[in-house]
Amino acid sequence: xxxxxxxxxxxxxxxxxxxxxxxxxxxxxxxxxxxxxxxxxxxxxxxxxxxxxxxxxxxxxxxxxxxxxxxxxxxxxxxxxxxxxxxxxxxxxxxxxxxxxxxxxxxxxxxxxx
Amino acid sequence: xxxxxxxxxxxxxxxxxxxxxxxxxxxxxxxxxxxxxxxxxxxxxxxxxxxxxxxxxxxxxxxxxxxxxxxxxxxxxxxxxxxxxxxxxxxxxxxxxxxxxxxxxxxxxxxxx
Numbered sequence: 001x002x003x004x005x006x007x008x009x010x011x012x013x014x015x016x017x018x019x020x021x022x023x024x025x026x027x028x029x030x031x032x033x034x035x036x037x038x039x040x041x042x043x044x045x046x047x048x049x050x051x052x053x054x055x056x057x058x059x060x061x062x063x064x065x066x067x068x069x070x071x072x073x074x075x076x077x078x079x080x081x082x083x084x085x086x087x088x089x090x091x092x093x094x095x096x097x098x099x100x101x102x103x104x105x106x107x108x109x110x111x112x113x114x
Numbered sequence: 115x116x117x118x119x120x121x122x123x124x125x126x127x128x129x130x131x132x133x134x135x136x137x138x139x140x141x142x143x144x145x146x147x148x149x150x151x152x153x154x155x156x157x158x159x160x161x162x163x164x165x166x167x168x169x170x171x172x173x174x175x176x177x178x179x180x181x182x183x184x185x186x187x188x189x190x191x192x193x194x195x196x197x198x199x200x201x202x203x204x205x206x207x208x209x210x211x212x213x214x215x216x217x218x219x220x221x222x223x224x225x226x227x
Contacts, residue, residue, distance in 0.1 A: 035217075042118075042202055042217035043157070058214070090156055100145045100206030103215060105156035 003027070006091050006106035013078070013085070013113050021076045021109045023091035032074035033092040033103065036060060043090060049074055050096070078111065086113045118203045118218025126224040133190040135221040137203030138183075144206045146179055147215065148188050151200045160188075160201075193225045 004025040013019045025032065031050050035043040045058030049068040063082025068074055074093075078085045088110050092103040121136045137146070145164045149157040163170045163179045163186065170177045176189040190197055200222050204215040 033215075040219075042219045043215075044217075045214060048214065088154075092157075100147075100162075100215070102147060102159040102162055103157075105158070107156045108154070110154075 004091060004093055004104055004106040006089075006109050008109060009107065011109055011111045013111065015113055016080045018077055018079050019111065021078070021089055021091075021111070023074045023076065023106060024072055025074075025093045025104075025106075026072060027093055027104060028071070029093035029104070030071070030096045031094045032068070033094075034058075034064070034066065034074070034076045035090045035092065037088040037090060037108075046076065046089075085111055087111060118205055118216065120201070120203060120218045120221040122221060123219070124222045124224070126226065127193055129193060129195055129225055129227050131193055133193050133197070133223055133225070135188045135201050135223070137186045137188070137218055139186075139203075139205045139218075140184065141205075141207060143181075146177075146186050147204045147206070148175075148177060148186075149202045149204060149217075151202065151220070153199075157202065190223075193223075195225050195227055198223060198225045 007022045033048040034046040037043050044060050046064050047066040049055040052071050055066050055068050065077045090108045091106045094101045094103045118137045118139045147162045148160040151157045161172050161177050163177050174191045179186045200220045202217050202220045204217045
């Protein structure tokens with residue numbers, strides 16, 4: 001069963017804590033992406049990776065960090081420096097990043113800061 | 115920043131009617147894509163239209179693109195209750211080595227029986 005998975009589905013964090021959101025894909029896609037969605041809004045790009053061991057900042061990277069040590073995995077860390085982290089986080093992948101190919105999305109992680 | 119703006123923000127229709135959603139954008143694009151999102155879920159790709167195409171069909175979906183007006187429309191014909199979802203347009207600009215999607219704010223479609 002090919003697809004993209006995210007865990008956990010719900011995550012609660014105390015202020016001042018770092019948390020890491022998991023994203024795994026078995027689609028053999030080169031490119032992976034992290035988006036943030038706030039209520040009633042569209043998606044905003046946090047980070048993206050075109051290939052293993054490479055990643056670039058998106059439009060709202062401040063307070064977030066990522067790594068891409070394996071093709072299948074692109075974890076996102078929400079650090080204590082992120083001022084307003086409560087949001088719905090979506091991970092996506094595409095065959096490669098060039099050419100504007102369609103992206104496949106995971107089911108999302110809803111992060112709430114208490 | 116968000117490139118696209120969908121119109122209307124919300125749309126309520128009865129089953130069997132057609133639903134039309136519009137998307138306007140600001141800068142030149144490589145292609146434009148439409149996605150669907152059920153409440154609290156991930157997005158699902160519906161259709162991609164390239165900048166040199168004017169119209170594209172997929173099942174009950176019809177997408178048009180007018181690059182001179184920087185706008186696109188998504189038409190869902192013979193709507194069903196299961197079409198209830200948010201619909202987003204996403205534009206792709208030519209950015210060199212990487213192509214990034216920039217999403218609009220979405221249209222919430224409610225189809226009632």
